[in-house]
Amino acid sequence: MSLKDKDKKIYDSIVAEGKRQQNSLEMIASENYASPEVIEALGTHLTDKYAEGYPGKRYYGGCEHVDVVEETAIKRAREIFGCEHVNVQPHSGTQANIASYLSLLDIGDKIMGMDLSCGGHLSHGHPLNFSGRYFKIVPYGVRRDNGYLDYDEIRNIALREKPKMIVCGASAYPRKIDFKKFSEIADEVGAYLMADIAHIAGLVAKGEHPDPVSCCDIVTTTTHKTLRGPRGGMIMCGKKNSKEIDRMVFPGTQGGPLMHSIAAKAVCFKEVLSHKFSKYIKGVVLNAAKLADELKRGGMKLVTDGTDTHLVLIDMRPLKITGKEGESLLQDAGIVANKNTIPYDPQKPFVTSGLRLGTPVLTTRGMGPEEMKEVAGWICDILKKRDPGTIKNVRKEVSRMCKNFPVR
Numbered sequence: 001m002s003l004k005d006k007d008k009k010i011y012d013s014i015v016a017e018g019k020r021q022q023n024s025l026e027m028i029a030s031e032n033y034a035s036p037e038v039i040e041a042l043g044t045h046l047t048d049k050y051a052e053g054y055p056g057k058r059y060y061g062g063c064e065h066v067d068v069v070e071e072t073a074i075k076r077a078r079e080i081f082g083c084e085h086v087n088v089q090p091h092s093g094t095q096a097n098i099a100s101y102l103s104l105l106d107i108g109d110k111i112m113g114m115d116l117s118c119g120g121h122l123s124h125g126h127p128l129n130f131s132g133r134y135f136k137i138v139p140y141g142v143r144r145d146n147g148y149l150d151y152d153e154i155r156n157i158a159l160r161e162k163p164k165m166i167v168c169g170a171s172a173y174p175r176k177i178d179f180k181k182f183s184e185i186a187d188e189v190g191a192y193l194m195a196d197i198a199h200i201a202g203l204v205a206k207g208e209h210p211d212p213v214s215c216c217d218i219v220t221t222t223t224h225k226t227l228r229g230p231r232g233g234m235i236m237c238g239k240k241n242s243k244e245i246d247r248m249v250f251p252g253t254q255g256g257p258l259m260h261s262i263a264a265k266a267v268c269f270k271e272v273l274s275h276k277f278s279k280y281i282k283g284v285v286l287n288a289a290k291l292a293d294e295l296k297r298g299g300m301k302l303v304t305d306g307t308d309t310h311l312v313l314i315d316m317r318p319l320k321i322t323g324k325e326g327e328s329l330l331q332d333a334g335i336v337a338n339k340n341t342i343p344y345d346p347q348k349p350f351v352t353s354g355l356r357l358g359t360p361v362l363t364t365r366g367m368g369p370e371e372m373k374e375v376a377g378w379i380c381d382i383l384k385k386r387d388p389g390t391i392k393n394v395r396k397e398v399s400r401m402c403k404n405f406p407v408r
């Protein structure tokens with residue numbers, strides 16, 4: 001790397017981040033470690049190319065090669081998800097949502113989205129986000145008694161509020177989402193249905209989660225979470241809405257696409273189509289189930305009492321500590337997770353009563369149920385004992401495990 005000589009400060013930080021990734025157990029449910037090939041595609045001269053427009057219809061010359069790249073990404077994405085139309089240009093998941101809302105809605109229209117504290121995403125109607133500022137938001141939550149989505153209640157709210165769009169999908173919901181039920185409700189009230197599968201896209205791709213594509217008007221996702229690709233977004237829809245979606249991504253809400261990133265998306269999609277990736281996703285789900293079981297055995301209270309996805313959410317209230325404190329204790333031992341609100345959280349979002357843990361990265365590193373059992377044991381020890389000795393011992397164990405499962 002000549003960066004080493006020319007920009008030592010940034011070079012050193014990149015190297016240090018690589019070491020941090022190698023030496024810690026990354027359990028942030030929205031993260032993953034992309035393959036060397038995905039990273040290779042990202043670090044290319046495709047970043048130099050302006051390609052406003054779409055393959056075959058660009059506003060710039062010299063697009064013959066990036067056209068192949070984008071067409072390939074589109075073809076592979078359609079094959080993975082079985083959708084009629086795909087737009088691979090959104091720079092991020094939030095960008096994908098912005099374009100999707102604006103393609104079917106007018107500013108001020110009513111959107112029904114999952115409450116952030118119950119597991120929804122900022123871009124589903126948080127007051128400080130564009131979604132909450134430019135649309136009327138009606139939130140729905142989960143059941144107070146068991147943390148599950150309550151489809152009867154969602155139907156009641158929809159019948160009462162008559163939203164123009166219902167958004168389903170979440171960032172911290174550990175259970176399967178019944179897209180069919182959502183679509184029945186949307187049909188009944190005459191609302192559009194959008195599914196945001198940013199977190200679960202890898203599971204959907206491999207049949208480990210119900211499919212939203214067949215019953216939603218629009219499906220948005222990120223490509224960097226369980227899909228394990230480059231940081232970015234994507235929109236899927238039927239032929240009917242395809243023109244509006246494309247127009248609202250460009251020129252509606254973005255300029256030139258990030259062609260290096262689209263190339264990396266294509267590389268990721270080829271990986272997703274492989275048998276190896278099916279095995280990977282099965283591993284992610286099995287590992288999360290094992291992690292949940294072992295955490296419960298160690299006395300942890302879990303929201304919905306478990307998981308059928310890639311993540312678990314610990315309710316920290318019985319331990320008498322906050323999510324923030326829990327995150328910091330684990331961090332000291334080399335286990336990286338994030339504080340997260342639990343449904344109807346009494347604490348502020350910067351403090352929270354929950355801790356979210358995911359298995360995508362650990363599974364990418366090749367860890368299995370045995371390791372999940374060990375990790376769950378360490379987490380329980382730290383959160384219950386909270387003493388420097390325990391943290392120090394676990395830090396040693398974490399280092400040993402990290403050495404046994406090299407990242408690159």
Ligand SMILES: *Cc1c(COP(=O)(O)O)cnc(C)c1O
Binds near residue numbers: 121196
């Ligand atoms: C992560 C996430 C997003 C946003 O992704 P960014 O790329 O960070 O903008 C959108 N929706 C949901 C449900 C998410 O979990």
